[in-house]
Amino acid sequence: MAFNGKTILITGATGNVGSAAVKEFLKQGASVIATSRSKASLDKLTAKLQEKSVPTEKLIPITVDISNDQEVSKVANQIREKTLPEIDHVISSSGPWWKFDHLYDVTFEQWNEVMSANVNPHFIMYRNFIPLLLNRPGSSYTLVTGASGLIDEIGPQKIPSGITGITQTVLYGISRVGRYETRNSAVRFNELLISYRIEDDDTYNKLVSEGKISETDKFFTSSSKFGTIFPKIAKSNVKSEVIKIGSATDLEEFEKNQA
Template identity: 80%
Template sequence: MAFLGKTVLITGATGNVGSSAVKEFLEQGANVIATSRSKSSLEKLTSKLQEISVPTEKLIPIVVDISNDQELSKIADQIRDKTLPEIDHVISSSGPWWKYDHLYDVTFEQWNEVMSANVNPHFITYRNFIPFLLNKPGSSYTLVTGASGLVDVIGNIPSGITGISQCVLFGISRVARFETKDNAVRFNELLIGFRIEDDATYKKYISEGKFSESSDIVTTSWKFGSIFLSIAKDNNVKGEVIKIMSTTEKDDFEKVHKFK
């Protein structure tokens, strides 16, 4: 168990990406602080993990709105006063997909809603938890972004308002990688450019013939999370943008950066 005695904080823990990280770190013996806005989603995640025999004794589910700085700062206070275990790794993974036809049709209320869901949580997570890791040897912080902000992947321009929010995250990543380059923490951006579905949806797509099991552009959540182990464990992975656009690229990265 490579992460025995370590603690990982994972935001967006009930999403397809976040839950994949929760699974892998629990299997490697880590304490996992898993945050979500929804208590029922955390309970559902726990049940799913238990169904596939993942130990959940070290899972610490916390219901919190990570777009609310005051709420998230309370978790940081609990770490400081030892109510929660000291953290060694952070995975910032949150943000749904929003689709509007034209930017000029987006209302200011919609704009704020997207930024509140896709951008603010990552900034708030960073400002509250990076101080715990700055001077901690072996620590890591992984910011998860998506390909909707990439010109070379999503047609001629970034994909709508979601693409704009991802471009903001690219900026946060650039600044964070620069300002932590001389610290012990290893800050990295994981940019995901292919589909990651929950296990049930993935199996449904396969059975319906929408994808084959050998498809390079879609995978199940339960198979994806191992990449977080490689990023967190390899001390040579620091200040990088790790662009993973297919299952092949994920497998190739893990061959080079083995976590064991």
């Protein structure tokens, strides 16, 4: 299997995107350190993987608040001390936490709450784990972002992107700096910018069965169908790029180019 002997660290591992990455890497023989704030969510993830006959012997679930620098630093130190395996690839996919109110209606407490959920974890992950990969040949770091920072309104309901869009804009800045300052290092730092809807498999299948969406819909997909992109990025030579995936066609084109 392509990732035997490799270890992948995935944040937001119980979300639609993160869980897809966990599943694909496990299927390809990797050890996966999967993080979440909730042990119950990690237990549910493990059970779902087992239901789908995905091997979980190499799954290492860790309950950690990745918006807490001290907790994340402990995980990084466990890797340095080899009580956790050395990592080869990082998928930073936590958030976003949605807040749709107009910006002028957002309190300072709400501002801090959303920044803590959507921005701080990515900075904390970067500062703790990029140093472990800078000189590691073949390593990669993928920062997952969304398109709400590029638009004013979301969906047919025309909901203002608001503070959620602002947090994504900040992540674009982290990506730009990360791509620049790692450009001459061994690690391949890339941003994966997703601008179409990814649902968990059960929800997706339900919507298809109810006729609400079609399996040929290019702008709506399941986490399993999307998850195949992560091993492709990890195995590719793509470096210091923004990988923009806005439809199933974009996904197919990227994967074809990496074959």
